[in-house]
Structure formats: C-alpha cells, structure tokens
Amino acid sequence: MHPDQVRISDADRQAVADRLRAAHGDGYLDLAEFDERVAEVWRMRTRGDLARATRDLPAPRKQRPADGLIFSASPGGVAMRILSIIWLCITAAAAAGWAVIALLTELSPLWFLVLSAPTGAVLGSLWLAGVGRARRGTR
Numbered sequence: 001m002h003p004d005q006v007r008i009s010d011a012d013r014q015a016v017a018d019r020l021r022a023a024h025g026d027g028y029l030d031l032a033e034f035d036e037r038v039a040e041v042w043r044m045r046t047r048g049d050l051a052r053a054t055r056d057l058p059a060p061r062k063q064r065p066a067d068g069l070i071f072s073a074s075p076g077g078v079a080m081r082i083l084s085i086i087w088l089c090i091t092a093a094a095a096a097g098w099a100v101i102a103l104l105t106e107l108s109p110l111w112f113l114v115l116s117a118p119t120g121a122v123l124g125s126l127w128l129a130g131v132g133r134a135r136r137g138t139r
Contacts, residue, residue, distance in 0.1 A: 004048030016041050016050050023057045072134040080123070080132030087123055091116040 017038050024034040041053050071077035071084075094112035101107055127133055 002048075004046060004051065006047050007045055008047055008050055012047070012050060013041050013044065016053055019054055019057070019060055022060060023054075026061075028057055070134060071132050074132065077132035077134065080127060084123055087116075087119055091120070 020029065020034055020037050020041070023029050024031065029037065037053055041050065044050055044053070071081045091112065094115050098107070098110075098112040102111075
C-alpha cells in the first residue's frame with residue numbers, strides 16, 4: 001500500500017489543524033480560508049489528503065524551547081512580566097531613596113520593605129498559583 005493511502009487518526013487531523021492555525025496566525029491564511037481548510041481536514045481520511053491541505057504553506061517555524069522562561073507568552077504571562085518589572089523598579093527606587101535617608105538620619109534602611117513586601121507577596125502568590133507561569137514544553 002502506498003504511504004499516501006494510509007488512514008489517519010484524529011491526532012493526525014489535529015496536528016494539521018494546529019499547523020493551519022499557526023499559518024493563520026502568521027497571516028498566510030485569512031479567516032475564511034482557515035475555516036474552510038480546517039473543516040476539510042476533519043473530513044479527510046488518508047495521509048495524501050492531509051498533505052494537500054498544507055501543500056502551499058511554508059514549512060512550520062521552529063519554536064524555541066521554554067526551558068528557563070519564567071513567564072509564558074500568554075496574556076497572563078505578559079501581564080505578570082509587566083507587573084513584575086514595575087514592582088522591581090518601584091522596589092529599587094524605594095530602596096535607593098531609603099538608603100539615602102538612612103545615611104542622613106538614624107532611620108533603618110529597611111523601611112522600603114513596607115512598600116515592597118506586600119506587593120511582592122501578591123505577585124509571588126499569583127505566580128505560585130500558576131498565573132502566567134510557563135509550563136514545561138510550552139512557549
């Protein structure tokens with residue numbers, strides 16, 4: 001039997017649908033053509049049929065591994081990244097300001113923690129709960 005005549009599974013169909021979704025996201029397919037092709041993919045039965053669904057599309061882009069990422073590329077991850085950067089900037093400015101005040105007076109240089117610790121605890125709790133956290137093997 002020719003390889004193009006081998007029947008496909010739902011997992012095979014889903015992989016092609018995901019590739020079409022990526023092509024739509026990259027601007028290669030408009031929404032109408034994407035919808036049409038995905039509906040067609042779910043009606044297909046053989047590997048040869050699936051190959052025709054993506055024949056005119058460029059090869060899929062290589063995704064970089066998610067190892068080492070703290071935040072995901074999801075909207076929640078972007079929000080957590082931005083909030084963390086803001087928190088770090090405010091904490092650094094407060095620490096520098098309190099350091100100057102502590103040099104000029106007898107105040108403790110750790111008073112900036114009154115501002116930094118509660119907001120940092122909220123951000124840390126959200127991250128531990130999984131908000132915006134990168135999952136292993138995802139982008």
